Amino acid sequence: MRRAFLSAFIGLALAGCAATSDAGRDITLWQGYADHPKGYLAPAAGFEALAFLPPPPQAGSLRAQNDVSVYRETRALEGYPRWAQAAADAEIVTPAAPRVFSEALGSPFDPQQTPALALLLGRLHADLEAVQASAKATYARSRPFVAEPANICIEAEPWLAQSGSYPSGHAAIGWAWALVLAELAPDRAEEILARGLAYGDSRVICGVHYVSDVEAGRLVGAALVARLKAEPEFQRDFGRARGELTTSNAKSSQ
Known part of the structure; x- marks a missing residue:
């Protein structure tokens, strides 16, 4: 596992408030899936992960055996700080x-202060869900805790429990966010x-994804960012x- 990370609820005063920065005076923040902003890619774009993503490991293969082994080993992390961090990393839609990424950025991430950035990352998430x-x-792969x-x-x-495990959407968006923020x-x-890598690792530690799910998710995240660079709105x-x-x-800094 690469180096390290219960989710605090977002205050009602934060969600849905009109943005206050000059760059984002026309942006109203959303609260969840119901009013989430749409992505950048039009349905006609035809960009789908299924077209380039390899299938999950075959049952009994060395990679599949490793997936199960790591899942079993990481159950021992329950009660430790890394387990709590994995739970906190489960928040994805607000x-x-x-x-x-606040610590990694060196300053607090506050949607009210940087609404344009929040919108950029939010729309990227919407694209990821579709892609x-x-x-x-x-692939409809069962999640570790189901199997x-x-x-x-x-x-x-x-x-x-009913949603597919492969690829990991959290790992995909975590890596996509990391690539954009790093630029x-x-x-x-x-x-x-x-931090982007650790965000994906949290899904393995949590027990909701296998290692190979996370690896595939990062591939999808990177591919999505590359594709979005051709979109004028992005x-x-x-x-x-x-x-x-x-x-x-x-x-x-003042």
């Missing part, structure tokens, strides 16, 4: 979810990328986020 859907449905019941770091809700803040790239929002982050960092 505007403040990328706050897990990975066909692969998850096609071999044991404690996991979050509540094992029915929808979670926005190159002086903090090493810390940001390490490039526009990336530029707004860069200026916003620069201004925010300058204010915090």
Whole structure:
């Protein structure tokens, strides 16, 4: 496992508030899936992970055996700080979810202060959900705790048990966020990328994904970022986020 990471609820005053920075005066933050912003890719774009993602390891293969072995070993982390961090990393849909990168960024991630950045990362998440859907449905891999019941770091809700394990959406978005943030803040790239890897590792530690699910997720995340660079709206929002982050960092250093 690479180096290390219960989710704090987002205050109601934070979610749904109008943005206050100059770059994001036209941005209203969302609260969850119901009002989540749409992605950058149009349905007609035809970009699907199933087209390039290899299938999960075959049952009985060395990779599959490693997946099961790591799942069993990481059950021993329950009660330790890394287990709690894995639970905290499960938050993914609110505007403040990328706050897990605050330490790596060297400053607090606050959607109210950087709404353009929050929107950029939020729209990227919407694209990820669409891009990975066909692969998850096609491979329909059972999650570790379903195949071999044991404690996991979050509540094992029915929808979670019924959803596909391969690829890991959290690992995909964590790595995609890391790649974007590392480009926005190159002086903090090493810390940001390490945190992006740890974000994916949290899914293995939690017991909701296998190692190979996480590896596949990172591939999807990287591919998505590469594809989005050809989208004018993404490039526009990336530029707004860069200026916003620069201004925010300058204010915090005063």
